[in-house]
Amino acid sequence: MIKKLITLAAALGFVSIATVSSYADGADAHSGMYVGVTGSAFGIEVDGTETSKGGDNDNNTTATAGKFAFIGGGELGMSFALTDGFLVDLGFSMVPGAAKLSTNASDSTDNDATMNIENYRTLSISPTIAINDTAAMYLKVGYTEADVAVTGDITKPANLEGTTLAIGTRLQMASGMYVRTEAGYTNFDKITATGKGTTGGIASTTTFKADPTAAYGKVVVGYKF
Secondary structure, X not given: OHHHHHHHHHHHHHHHHHHHHHHOOOHHHHOEEEEEEEEEEEEEEEXXXXXXXXXXXXXXXXXXXXXXXXXEEEEEEEEEXXXXXXXXEEEEEEEEEEEEEEEOOOOOOOOOEEEEEEEEEEEEEEEEEEOOOOEEEEEEEEEEEEEEEEEOOEOOOOOEEEEEEEEEEEEEOOOOEEEEEEEEEEXXXXXXXXXXXXXXXXXXXXXXXXXXXXXXXXXXXXXXX
């Protein structure tokens, strides 16, 4: 359902930006190659279930874990002016930091496990309105990957893949410097892990299933060549 809503919102955004851009001007001032550094505030949420079978741990538990983190990163890309007021931006961003989530084991005698979600990488396309020579607004649609690392008595799940939808503004200065602000949301595919079944650890009959999502806000300071 979330992916359908993202697709619909993206389609509506493309139509809206294409319509409004006919009244805008200044695309040439925003076009060109760029590189920037980012400061991001990430909120990670994982809705999941733990299914345990056998012994005294025969249960099915649903829970939500959340983590908020401030992470630095970088971006690079190229903007192409298609009309006087409309651009298409092709970009790549990388956020190398991590957000750590922890899960309690099935009972008090078992060890806990932790999961790090790190190295967020996004390839994106952003239809952009140039309001004038210094100001622009855009909608971003992207494909995002993130690495997953675990500690504790659980198997490593697959790395995350998902769809990102964001909106943002860009302030372009005559010197070539720019400031970008952006807010976005990423819906990742579901992941699964199981207990390793070591002594004192999480039973191999225990299965964890999770549906991770991320909401973020970021500020970028960069230079357009």
